[in-house]
Amino acid sequence: MAVSDPPGFVRAEAADVDAVARIIADAWCDLDQAAWLVPNRRERRTILGEVARIHVEHALFYGTVEVLRDGTAVAVWFDRHRPLPPPPDYESRLLAVAGSSSHRFVVLGKQLDMYREPAGYEHLAFVAVTPGLRGRGIGRMLVQHHLARLDRAEVPTYADAATNSAREFYRALGYSPTCAVTVPNGSRVCLMWRPVPAVEGGEDCRAENKSSGRTFVAVSAGKMTMARPMKVLTPERSPRDRFGARLRGLRLREGLSQNALARLIRHSPGIVGAVERAQRWPTRELAQRCDEVLGAGGELLILWPVVDKMREASDGRRRRVRRARSQ
Structure with missing residues (x-):
């Protein structure tokens, strides 16, 4: 050797x-x-x-x-x-x-x-x-x-x-x-x-990857640290889970925190996080804005119609349950 x-x-x-x-x-x-x-x-x-x-x-x-x-x-x-x-x-x-x-x-x-x-x-x-x-x-x-x-x-x-x-x-x-x-x-x-370890500094420290030209973000409280642990996603569970996992993957690829992405698409960080965790339905407008900001080439818009059909089916079930309870 x-x-x-x-x-x-x-x-x-x-x-x-x-x-x-x-x-x-x-x-x-x-x-x-x-x-x-x-x-x-x-x-x-x-x-x-x-x-x-x-x-x-x-x-x-x-x-x-x-x-x-x-x-x-x-x-x-x-x-x-x-x-x-x-x-x-x-x-x-x-x-x-x-x-x-x-x-x-x-x-x-x-x-x-x-x-x-x-x-x-x-x-x-x-x-x-x-x-x-x-x-x-x-x-x-x-x-x-x-x-x-x-x-x-x-x-x-x-x-x-x-x-x-x-x-x-x-x-x-x-x-x-x-x-x-x-x-x-x-x-x-x-x-x-x-991610790249954060250096000493503020909350949203960035380090540019010299090889790829991208910037990867880690949250820091003042000294070198790693990004906070993320919830494990299960993309095989449903189209909504698959959408959320892909959104997170694209966000990480571009080195953006949830806060940073939320600012760029004019949404709250809570919405971005909830969509990634499959706890909130994404709108078409959110899918389109994320595609544009993350340079995804329409990938999220391709996934969105199946997710929206799942939402419609879920809404229909809830309406039927409410009608049954009211009778």
Whole structure:
């Protein structure tokens, strides 16, 4: 393994791919999501390792693969300052290594990508530690090493949490849950967002991302801090939830707080927050203004008619209940 940055961290090379993929497969193997991805337990570890190999090879070209010198922990990052292409011949390679399970990897990947922004951040795809060494803070140290570099460059990040313990792991590193994707067997993957840390200053501190040119906002009370935790959204629950999750994703992409977006669209922050949490119906005017301000290219207006039909159906049910009660 080629030496990169002290202390004890190295950047993986092509010769390290198999070892890195094995560590990831060991970490994946007992997850509920893995049980759905590869129902055959006897084949699960092998298939997970081969799929991980595809992604690790891809990260060597489009990101960073960092490990401890002794090979006991790994973190795989993708640089998504620009839209990330899929691995070459991805679906055919998946079919070759995963067989009848290959379509499940494709389905889950597409579900997660629906609620990530196409560009403007780094994505922590995998962090894994050799089973006998978990719980000692090794993974945290490895991730913190890379986050320190991203903070200096003012780059925000996404991560995916497949368990409650993983969610708490990322929370401790400054991530907040944004939405959760439900896998067909009922398990969930939570998307976690970590904005650029705020610097000392006022309530609405901004840091410009030098790579993407965007500005990402974090709320600060005077010293370096992270944005306040956000409610986990469930976009698969209904069209209204999907609209709210997409609105939040677009807002985060542009580095706007709810207060800042509300000022730009001439609405109250409470309305923006309630629409994101699917607690209030969005109007067509709100969808149009958000599209314009967030540069969404009409994406929210495309989602809005289905949401409005849901509102009409809900209003109709309430009217029928009121009539029945009055009789």
